[in-house]
Amino acid sequence: MQPVQLVEPHKKVEDGRVREVSVPPLAPRVAVGSLADIPFTNAAEAPEEPVLSRKVRDGSWQDMTARELAAEVLAMAKGLIALGLRPGDRLAIMARTTYEWTLTDFAAWAAGLVTVPVYPTSSALQARHILQDSRARACFVEDVEQTRMLSAERGNLPGLEHLWQFSSGAVGHVVDAGRELPDELVAERRAQLGPQSIATFIYTSGTTGPPKGCVLTHGNFFAEVDNAIELLYPVFRGEQSEPASTLLFLPLSHVFGRMVAIGCLRARVRLGHAPSLKTEDLLPDLASFAPTFLLGIPYVLEKIYNTGRATAERMGRASSFDRGARIAQRYGEAVEAQEHGFGGGPGFGLRAARGLYDTLIYRRIRSALGGRCRYVICGGSPLGHRLAAFFEGAGVTVYEGYGLTETAAATTATPPLKPRLGTVGWPVPGTALRIADDGEVLIKGDHVFGGYWEARTGSVLPHRDAEGWLPTGDLGALDSEGYLSITGRKKDLIITSAGKNLAPAPLEDWLRAHPLISQCLVIGDNRPYVTALVTLEPDGLAHWRRMHRKERLTAAELAVDGDLLRNLQQAVDEANSLVSRAESIRRFVVLPHDFTEEAGHLTPSMKLRRAAIVRDFAAEIDTLYPR
Structure with a gap:
């Protein structure tokens, strides 16, 4: 091309x-069909072209052709139909970034279902909220720990009829259930779908309140991925000597990873999945x-x-x-x-x-x-x-x-x-x-969702203005x-007691790029000046300790170590050079522990939960404003 x-x-x-500003579309608007058609279209147009790669036991990667993927999607879709799931039913997926995630996504669409991602790191309360709010009838999880967690919640989830575990052969179980069904049933389900049909509920990360279900249609995703493929042609088209390929390691439960997975299959880019973000993996x-x-x-x-x-x-x-x-x-x-x-x-x-x-x-x-x-x-x-x-x-x-x-x-x-x-x-x-x-x-655009899911009425609440x-x-x-x-962020805007307005993101982004700094939260709302909470990057800190021969210091001792504070002050001074005096960080404190999702200080997509951090570290913040 x-x-x-x-x-x-x-x-x-x-x-x-x-x-x-506005830019006209590069791709025509899709008038018929759905995302469920992508594997089958690929199989018809380029049956032997590799579209996926799966990691095998020896650590190498085995390609899967478009024909093979379509066959697996068809088999799983038949199983979902045989197990009683009806068009429009919600099916949740709670797993890391794996082949089974993408397979289930497309099989569910082929069966006429609506998929609901759940972050694999979600707590029982978070997962329960999403499953209750979306009215999910079925859920796939990755491992036994997630099965146990949701099994303990089944009393609060009367609508959840099926709970399947990938690691114990759930895909095979579903496929076996549908072996006697004719292929035409899946074709009929696909034919009922159009661009206006709902594809997924994706719940927001909940930085300022309970997560809300964003209702995205097949047409929303087509408008997004088709134009992105045409715009970023060097990425998705590759070169003749080296076909395009990507290894996806960001969570498929986040819209960013999901969009790229769909875009890769749409453009027939070889896609692999990496479930672990640990450096050694x-x-x-x-x-x-x-x-x-x-x-x-x-x-x-x-x-x-x-x-x-x-x-x-x-x-x-x-x-x-x-x-x-x-x-x-x-x-x-x-x-x-x-x-x-x-x-x-x-x-x-x-x-x-x-x-x-x-x-x-x-x-x-x-x-x-x-x-x-x-x-x-x-x-x-x-x-x-x-x-x-x-x-x-x-x-x-x-x-x-x-x-x-x-x-x-x-x-x-x-x-x-x-x-x-x-x-x-x-x-x-x-x-x-x-x-x-x-x-x-x-x-504005065709990729913009119609609104948020309203569980009480079973409807979609629009979220656009009159224009x-x-x-x-x-x-x-x-x-x-x-x-x-x-x-x-509009809600993150800081207004000091002197009336100075400032956005904390530029300072936080600059400091987070420093080798010693993991996270930074800038503070100053209704305060006389701007301060910051700083956490330390483990890898950078380990190297710094070796270079300064301070391996024996505890986390609490490091937080007040003079040499470390001088290095961090240099970073703060560099960040302050980007802003005016009134917007600059006057004081900071180093916390002995990092912000984590488990502690409620980060969302699954690594965004800061500002209110929770300010609440939990109120004593440390008070030390930055001596009376």
């Missing part, structure tokens, strides 16, 4: 500022699979960068790494300027320096991503100009994006032919966005060319 031409956004200017999987692109969040790229620097420091080459990092950043910035017509690109000296450090540094960075990775699609929170430029210079192009569960994932993305580092790009084709008078980002705009709750700004920057 020939690369598409980049479509410039249409801009509306008010009072000398760009207030609205993920790095071997990346090396053996060798993907051409990855889906990530800033945390992953920050960790790769920080690990690379820590390794160099351990080898006595920290200064060399830092010089190489600066070269990569300059190179990435020169490439960006050239693509915007502001310069001639990297000069001879910069290219020569990059070539030198490619062997010393950048190749190791690429190796950590599997060796062949050329692109990373990054979302969840801003990556920042510094790291985006570094990875571009290191030979890995990062496409940043921004979106919500309510928009079926990305609503903006970095345009391939015209990136602007440090922004989240232009609207995905087929999307319009506007900045409201108070700075809130508003969105069809979706209020996101995020604050942002458009530059003169229509690139969007996200500056924070």
Whole structure:
């Protein structure tokens, strides 16, 4: 397929500022059919083309053709029908990122069902809320611990008729139940579905209250993935000598991972699943699979960068790494300027320096991503100009994006032919966005959901204004060319007692990129000045302790160690250089333990639960404001 031409956004200017941008769709709107058709269309058009890879016992990967996947989807769909599930019934999936997750998703759709993801790390209370609210009739879980947890809740879930466990052969059990059914029953169920049919309820992470079920249709996902595939053609189309492939390790219970899984099958990109994010598990999987692109969040790229620097420091080459990092950043910035017509690109000296450090540094960075990775699609929170430029210079192009569960994932993305580092790009084709008078980002498009599920009435509550705009709750700004920057959450906006308004996200994102810092929460609402709670990154801290010969210090002793605090103060000073004096962090405290999902301080998608943190660390916060 020939690369598409980049479509410039249409801009509306008010009072000398760009207030609205829109980009026409690159893909036609799907008028008939559903996501359930994708495996069967692939099997009809390219039956022997590899579309999935499954890891086998010896650690290698075994390809699965489009024909083989369609046969497994058909067999499982027949079983779901045989076990009494009716069109429109909700089927929940609570598991890590595995082949069985994707298989069940498409089989459920082929049977006319609505799938409901549940994070595998959810507590019993969280899982119960989602299963109750969605009125799920069936649920797949991954292992015996999840089975026990939900079995204990069955008295609170009278509508849950089936509870199946992947690790004990649930797929085979379901397939066996449907062996005698004719294939035509699945075809009939698929024929009842259209773009307007509900595909899934995806529950929000619940940072500010109980999770709400976002009702997304098959048409929402088609509008999202079809336009994303056309926009990001270097990623999804690959090169003739090296077909596109990706190893998915982010949770399929999150809309971001789900969208990419659907997009890969839609574009027939070879897809693998990695259930563990632990470094000792993920790095071997990346090396053996060798993907051409990855889906990530800033945390992953920050960790790769920080690990690379820590390794160099351990080898006595920290200064060399830092010089190489600066070269990569300059190179990435020169490439960006050239693509915007502001310069001639990297000069001879910069290219020569990059070539030198490619062997010393950048190749190791690429190796950590599997060796062949050329692109990373990054979302969840801003990556920042510094790291985006570094990875571009290191030979890995990062496409940043921004979106919500309510928009079926990305609503903006970095345009391939015209990136602007440090922004989240232009609207995905087929999307319009506007900045409201108070700075809130508003969105329109076929990928935007219809509303939230209302369990009490069994209906969908619309969530758009009178003109069809979706209020996101995020604050942002458009530059003169229509690139969007996200500056924070509307509900997170801090107003000091002196009346200064500030968004904490830029300071938090900058500090989180430091090798010693895991998480940062900026505080200052109704306070005289801005402060912060800081937690420490385990890998970076372990390296720092070795270098400073402080392995014997306890976590509490490290939190007040003078040498460590001086290093952290340098990081805070760098972050403060980005903002005005009134917005700068005056004091900070180091917490002896990190924020975790188990403690209720992080959502499953790694977002801070601000209210819970402020409540649980009220004593530490009080020390930052002595009377």
